[in-house]
Amino acid sequence: MAEAKVLDGRSLVRRRAGLRLWLSAGWLTLLCIVALLAPWISPKDPLAQDLFLGRLPPFWVQGAEPGYWLGTDSLGRDVLSRIIHGARVALTVALVAGAITCVIGATLGLLAGFLRGWVDMVISRLIDIWMAFPPVLFSILLIAVLGPGLISIIIAIVVIDWTRFARVVRAEAMAQGAMDYVASARVAGRGRLGTMVREILPNVLPTIVVLLTLEMGIAVIVEAILSFVNLSISTDDPTWGGMIAEGRTSVHQAWWVLVFPLVTLFLTVLAFSQLGEGLKDRFDPVLR
Amino acid sequence: MQVLRLLFTRLATTAITLAGVAVIVFFVIRVVPGNPIAMMLPPGATEDDIARLSALYGLDKPLLTQFGIWVAGVIQGDFGTSITTRQPVLDLVLGRLPATLELSIMALIMAMILGGAAALTGTRFRGGRTEGAIDVANGMALSVPDFLWGLVLILLFGVLMPVFHISGRVTPSLELPFTTNFYLFESLIRLRFDLWADIVAHMFMPALALAIPLAAIIGQLLKQSLKETVNLDYVTLARTKGYGETRVILREALRNAALPTLTLVGVQFTFLIGGTVIIERLFSYEGLGNMAIDAVINRDLPLIQGIVILFAVIFTGVNLIVDLLYTVLNPRLRHG
Numbered sequence: 001m002a003e004a005k006v007l008d009g010r011s012l013v014r015r016r017a018g019l020r021l022w023l024s025a026g027w028l029t030l031l032c033i034v035a036l037l038a039p040w041i042s043p044k045d046p047l048a049q050d051l052f053l054g055r056l057p058p059f060w061v062q063g064a065e066p067g068y069w070l071g072t073d074s075l076g077r078d079v080l081s082r083i084i085h086g087a088r089v090a091l092t093v094a095l096v097a098g099a100i101t102c103v104i105g106a107t108l109g110l111l112a113g114f115l116r117g118w119v120d121m122v123i124s125r126l127i128d129i130w131m132a133f134p135p136v137l138f139s140i141l142l143i144a145v146l147g148p149g150l151i152s153i154i155i156a157i158v159v160i161d162w163t164r165f166a167r168v169v170r171a172e173a174m175a176q177g178a179m180d181y182v183a184s185a186r187v188a189g190r191g192r193l194g195t196m197v198r199e200i201l202p203n204v205l206p207t208i209v210v211l212l213t214l215e216m217g218i219a220v221i222v223e224a225i226l227s228f229v230n231l232s233i234s235t236d237d238p239t240w241g242g243m244i245a246e247g248r249t250s251v252h253q254a255w256w257v258l259v260f261p262l263v264t265l266f267l268t269v270l271a272f273s274q275l276g277e278g279l280k281d282r283f284d285p286v287l288r
Numbered sequence: 289m290q291v292l293r294l295l296f297t298r299l300a301t302t303a304i305t306l307a308g309v310a311v312i313v314f315f316v317i318r319v320v321p322g323n324p325i326a327m328m329l330p331p332g333a334t335e336d337d338i339a340r341l342s343a344l345y346g347l348d349k350p351l352l353t354q355f356g357i358w359v360a361g362v363i364q365g366d367f368g369t370s371i372t373t374r375q376p377v378l379d380l381v382l383g384r385l386p387a388t389l390e391l392s393i394m395a396l397i398m399a400m401i402l403g404g405a406a407a408l409t410g411t412r413f414r415g416g417r418t419e420g421a422i423d424v425a426n427g428m429a430l431s432v433p434d435f436l437w438g439l440v441l442i443l444l445f446g447v448l449m450p451v452f453h454i455s456g457r458v459t460p461s462l463e464l465p466f467t468t469n470f471y472l473f474e475s476l477i478r479l480r481f482d483l484w485a486d487i488v489a490h491m492f493m494p495a496l497a498l499a500i501p502l503a504a505i506i507g508q509l510l511k512q513s514l515k516e517t518v519n520l521d522y523v524t525l526a527r528t529k530g531y532g533e534t535r536v537i538l539r540e541a542l543r544n545a546a547l548p549t550l551t552l553v554g555v556q557f558t559f560l561i562g563g564t565v566i567i568e569r570l571f572s573y574e575g576l577g578n579m580a581i582d583a584v585i586n587r588d589l590p591l592i593q594g595i596v597i598l599f600a601v602i603f604t605g606v607n608l609i610v611d612l613l614y615t616v617l618n619p620r621l622r623h624g
Contacts, residue, residue, distance in 0.1 A: 128301065129308035132600040134562035137580050141313075141592070144584050145320050221433050225566050228435075229581055244439065248570070251447055262439050266432060273431035 021278030024271040031268060035087040043067060044078035046085040046238045051076055055254040071256040073246055079257060082238035083264050089239045090268065092150065093223045094216040097157040101219075102212045104158060105165025110204065112166065113173025114196045123166065130163045136225060143226055153226055157219050164218075165211055172204045210280045217272030224265055240265045291615055298611055302604045309600040310362070310593075314355055317592050324371045324587035345371060345590075358593065367597075368590035372583075377594035381576065385598070386469035387457055388568070388575035392561050394472070394491055395498035399560070400553070402499060403506025410507070411514040411537055422507070429504035434563045438497035438570045445493060453490045455572035462486060494571040498563050502556050509552055513545040520544075547617060554610030558603045 034041065044067070053076040056065045064071065070079040112123035139156045146152035176182060177200065185199045186192075220240075227241025228248075240261045247258025325341045326333070342348045345368075346357060361368060367377035410422040429437075446454035458464065458471060462483065466474045472491065475484040517523060518541050526540045527533070565577030572578070576595060583591040 125301075125304060125308070128305045129312065131558075132305050132309050132603045133312075133596065134565050134577070134580075134599045134603075136562065136565040137577065137584075137596065137599065140565075140581060140584050141316060141320075141596075144587075145316060147321065217431070218433075221435060225435055228566075229569060248439070248442070251442065255443070255447060258439070259443065262436070262443070266436055266440070269433070269436065270428070270431050274427075277427065277431075 018278075020274050021282065024275040024278060027267055027271040028275065031087050032091060034084055035091045038084050038088055042078075042081035042084040043069065044081040046077065046081040049075040049077055055250070055257075057254070058256050058260075070260045071254070073243070073257045074250055074254070077238075079243070079260055082243055083240070083261055085238040086240045086243065086261065087264075089150065089237070090220045090223060090265075093153055093157070094219045094272070097154040097161075097219040097222075098212055098216040100154065101158045101161045101215055102165055102208060105162035106169045106204075106208050106211075108162065109166035109169030110173050110196060110201065113170035114177050114200055115192070116174075120170075123170070127163045127166055130160070133160075135160050139222055139226060140229060153223055156226075157222050160222075161215060161218065164215060165208065168207060168211060169204055172207050173200050176200050176203050206279075210276045213272055213276035213279060217269045217276075220265065220268055220272070291612065294615055295612060298608055302608055305604055306597070306600055310359065310597060311355075313593055313596040314358065315351070317589050318351060318354075320587060320589075324589055345369070347589075358590075362597070367594040370583075370588055370591040372586045372588045372591070377590050380579070380591065381594050381598050383469055384574065384576045384579050387471070387573065388561070388564050388577060390470060390472045391491060391495055391564055391568070391573065391575060392498070392557070395495040395560055396502070396553075396557055398495055398499035399502035399506055402503035403510060406503065406507035407510035407514055408537060408542070410511045411518065411541070412534055414515060414518075422511075426504045426507050429500045430508070432501070434497045434501055434560075435566050435570065437500045438494065438567050441493045441497055442570075451489075452492045454493065457490050457574050458483070458487050459490075490571075490573070494564075494567045494573055497567055497570075498560050502553075502560055505556055506549060506553060510545060510549045513548050514541050517541040517545045551610060551614045554606060554613070558606050561599070561602060561606075 050072075053065060053068070053072050054074050056068050056072040056076075057063055058071040058079075059066075059069050061071075068078050068080075070083070072078055073082075108123050112120040138160050142156040142159060143152055146155060173196075182195060182199055185195050190198065223239065224241030224244060227239040228245045230242075230245065243261040244258060244265070247254070247256075247261065251258050323338070325338050325345070325347065329337055329341065339348065346354055349357070358368065365378065367381070369375065370377050370380055373380065406422050406426065410419045413419055442454050445452045453459070464471070464483070465478065465480070468474055472484065472487050475481075475487060514537065518537065520541075523536060523540050526536050531539070564575060565580060567573070568575040568577040569581050576598070580592065580595045582588075583595060
């Protein structure tokens with residue numbers, strides 16, 4: 001009886017985790033498709049201004065104009081079209097910045113955790129220094145240095161967030177390095193780098209993948225924050241953060257300019273992090 | 289002895305960290321395009337004017353010399369003069385620090401209350417629907433960062449049900465009798481509850497936005513260690529004495545479960561302080577972070593340097609204190 005109950009509970013947990021995984025993956029896939037097809041599916045030109053059509057409400061509210069499903073902002077630009085085009089920026093930043101940060105951070109963490117010695121000392125000191133910077137201020141500073149633009153945002157995210165990977169991977173690699181299988185691989189004649197790449201890396205990989213999905217969500221947020229303080233891409237290009245910044249100033253007159261991009265951003269960040277959590281449950285019992 | 293040795297080594301690494309921060313911030317911001325001096329002069333200023341003013345701020349000297357002058361000043365407590373306001377950086381920064389400290393501490397207290405309540409409720413009704421609901425809420429709170437919670441709160445309590453102020457630190461028309469910049473604290477001391485209520489109504493949303501993610505972390509960790517503790521022998525003994533479950537959790541289990549959570553709170557608190565930068569911007573709260581963003585936009589190099597160093601000092605200071613406290617509170621480490 002008791003055993004059956006435990007089993008039941010476990011399958012419930014798994015089913016819930018599975019649902020979470022599928023919902024998140026579904027939302028992100030949808031977003032990818034929308035971003036890829038943006039020029040064809042967006043109802044209006046995201047940059048087209050029409051001051052006579054400023055602050056139109058969404059379609060179900062009195063005074064809406066047909067064709068502008070989610071209303072328009074103060075310059076008469078279509079909110080839905082801008083969200084669709086904003087997905088391109090958000091996903092580009094998530095994928096590219098996430099991947100580069102992951103490779104650099106995980107490599108440094110692996111080197112520090114497995115080789116130890118002076119390599120570890122230098123990398124650990126660097127991590128300490130990086131942790132003493134307020135990250136948002138650091139990113140704003142970097143954008144001021146690099147100038148606005150997509151590439152600058154990606155560089156800023158990589159420069160700031162590599163420590164997220166380095167810290168965790170370093171600790172994991174240290175733990176793995178102390179295990180017997182590593183010693184036997186060394187005895188069997190594998191070199192240091194060979195052991196690191198062939199023995200340690202596969203065991204740390206699940207952690208890295210989970211961190212990567214989390215980092216993608218963080219990258220989307222960083223882009224939004226930078227657009228919010230007006231330092232991201234040019235102010236005309238549609239980004240979710242830029243729309244939110246505009247919506248924040250006119251929230252009392254036109255709530256929809258803030259609400260729709262905010263909901264999109266919220267769901268996207270939630271999806272990335274739930275995807276990470278779901279994967280964690282899926283293939284790494286230790287992390288649970 | 290052990291504590292002293294730890295203090296010494298940690299002080300040494302802290303010094304290295306701070307030196308690293310100083311070097312990085314100094315040289316990074318000098319690569320920023322845009323001449324701060326040209327920006328502060330009216331249009332039509334001649335090359336000669338720019339050169340004269342640059343010399344006044346020491347910006348015409350070689351970079352390494354500038355760095356030497358700045359470091360020598362900082363060690364003597366002189367952080368230079370702000371280019372935009374022409375006031376000493378130290379005065380500006382210390383003037384804004386209380387606002388940020390009050391916000392961070394209020395957020396920390398909110399996070400502890402919310403997280404603590406979630407953990408205790410979850411433990412009291414463990415295994416049931418209530419615990420499930422708390423876990424889901426925790427997961428949500430943890431996945432979404434403070435910036436987005438701030439926006440959600442603005443919509444909820446600023447627009448939908450306008451009960452709190454969405455910008456500023458205090459209603460500007462109010463007469464402030466304060467001598468320090470610790471408005472929240474001083475209004476309490478002076479028993480000016482009208483002002484206190486106004487300040488709290490301004491701080492509530494930014495503090496809550498900062499608190500939500502931390503509350504989730506506290507809730508998860510404390511619940512986990514509480515659930516381990518409630519099955520220990522001494523807790524079971526208390527139960528056999530006939531005490532109710534709620535009392536057992538509050539009086540017996542909480543005491544032992546709190547320590548691991550507390551040490552984590554210390555580290556997370558620095559993340560919370562880092563979050564004030566964008567949250568202050570979002571709520572137009574006149575603190576250090578808001579001033580920092582303005583300083584970057586205005587290319588006010590001495591002010592940026594001062595603020596970054598101050599943040600670094602706070603971060604490393606909090607970490608140092610937490611490490612030392614942990615050693616003092618945990619006998620195993622003290623004699624290890």
